[in-house]
Amino acid sequence: MKLIRTEDAVGQVLCHDITQIIKGEKKGPVFKKGHIIQEEDIPVLLSVGKDNIYIWEKEEGILHENEAAEILCKMCISDHMTRSGVSEGKIEIRADCDGLLKINRAALKVVNGFGQMMIATVHGDFPVQKGDKLAGTRIIPLVIEEEKMRQVEKLIGEKPILQLKPFPGKKAGVVTTGNEVFYGRIEDTFTPVIEEKLKEYGGEVCAHDVLNDDHTKITESILKMIDDGADMVLCTGGMSVDPDDKTPLAIKNTGARIVSYGAPVLPGAMFLLAYYEKDGRKVPIMGLPGCVMYSKRTIFDLILPRAMADDEVTADELASLGEGGLCLSCMVCTFPNCGFGKGV
Numbered sequence: 001m002k003l004i005r006t007e008d009a010v011g012q013v014l015c016h017d018i019t020q021i022i023k024g025e026k027k028g029p030v031f032k033k034g035h036i037i038q039e040e041d042i043p044v045l046l047s048v049g050k051d052n053i054y055i056w057e058k059e060e061g062i063l064h065e066n067e068a069a070e071i072l073c074k075m076c077i078s079d080h081m082t083r084s085g086v087s088e089g090k091i092e093i094r095a096d097c098d099g100l101l102k103i104n105r106a107a108l109k110v111v112n113g114f115g116q117m118m119i120a121t122v123h124g125d126f127p128v129q130k131g132d133k134l135a136g137t138r139i140i141p142l143v144i145e146e147e148k149m150r151q152v153e154k155l156i157g158e159k160p161i162l163q164l165k166p167f168p169g170k171k172a173g174v175v176t177t178g179n180e181v182f183y184g185r186i187e188d189t190f191t192p193v194i195e196e197k198l199k200e201y202g203g204e205v206c207a208h209d210v211l212n213d214d215h216t217k218i219t220e221s222i223l224k225m226i227d228d229g230a231d232m233v234l235c236t237g238g239m240s241v242d243p244d245d246k247t248p249l250a251i252k253n254t255g256a257r258i259v260s261y262g263a264p265v266l267p268g269a270m271f272l273l274a275y276y277e278k279d280g281r282k283v284p285i286m287g288l289p290g291c292v293m294y295s296k297r298t299i300f301d302l303i304l305p306r307a308m309a310d311d312e313v314t315a316d317e318l319a320s321l322g323e324g325g326l327c328l329s330c331m332v333c334t335f336p337n338c339g340f341g342k343g344v
């Protein structure tokens, strides 16, 4: 790469895109990398403020920003994703299908902490839709030593920074508890909410029991649904502190491993997550507090997409939800494009 006066540049090869911004009209490359500069280009280049210009001189061991962007893109991309072409040293990656986005956060931090290069992504552990933008990547200087890129590649290892887990269409058993529903004193308005939320991720209800506050029956019902092939079991009612609230006990008595009863999320404090493990299956069982029926977005909206993509949730991850765990109940809900559930 060599710096020369623009007026002397006719016949030379541009080594990067030249961006033109005209307020309210356009922003984009007026000349592309690799363009051979013509006589008539000179006034245009001067009009975008380029009195001097870099022209391309390939040097051994030095990568142009476009070549370095290719390496960064390769570190990120995996199945079910499409990349853009490289423009002004940047490559964007989009989702090819609906799914749960996972981010290899340690690797992402290594790249971004290395210096002279960057990868920005949307938030991991959230659902994305086909066509959504997932990440953008570029180096900061115009050229970089190839050795640096290889060093970073080595540091992060083989696992790609982005992973998209498609939603295979799970079947959920629903156990509705509470004497008021069982004896027909009130209509069950909780199950339709669950059905709607499952549909967001291609899932459906495969079994539904309505039971009174008898914990042994609740335990039996959960176990039968799992035996019959439910991919997860969702229990409602009886999740808090009343004497008739037996659902946490009933879930515990299935023998499932309780990840947590309680979550640092509002709405959703009384949430319970457990995994029933048998014959190589790991079936999530959730106790959903009343707020899931009432509030637009709750802990359930943070955990359900993960269960729908077979992505196990740990106690540590639940405990980390506190920062960002407070839903502000905005007049116009923009979830997931807000701070709710973005704890780290």
Ligand SMILES: Nc1nc2c(c(=O)[nH]1)N[C@H]1C(S)=C(S)[C@@H](COP(=O)(O)OP(=O)(O)OC[C@H]3O[C@@H](n4cnc5c(N)ncnc54)[C@H](O)[C@@H]3O)O[C@H]1N2
Pocket (backbone or CB within 6 Å): 176, 177, 178, 180, 181, 186, 187, 188, 189, 190, 191, 236, 237, 238, 239, 240, 241, 242, 245, 268, 269, 270, 288, 289, 290, 291, 292
């Ligand atoms: N003293 C305290 N009270 C409450 C606490 C607490 O910590 N201390 N926690 C509150 C929070 S947070 C929530 S959330 C709710 C949790 O309630 P539950 O999940 O135990 O729900 P229930 O008590 O069984 O019912 C609450 C409410 O919802 C109606 N309900 C329940 N299921 C259905 C259904 N399938 N269809 C229609 N309506 C349903 C039920 O009739 C009650 O009105 O507890 C707070 N209280």
Ligand code: MOO
Pocket (backbone or CB within 6 Å): 265, 266, 267, 268, 269, 270, 271, 289, 290, 291, 292
């Ligand atoms: O568990 Mo309540 O779930 O916070 O509204």
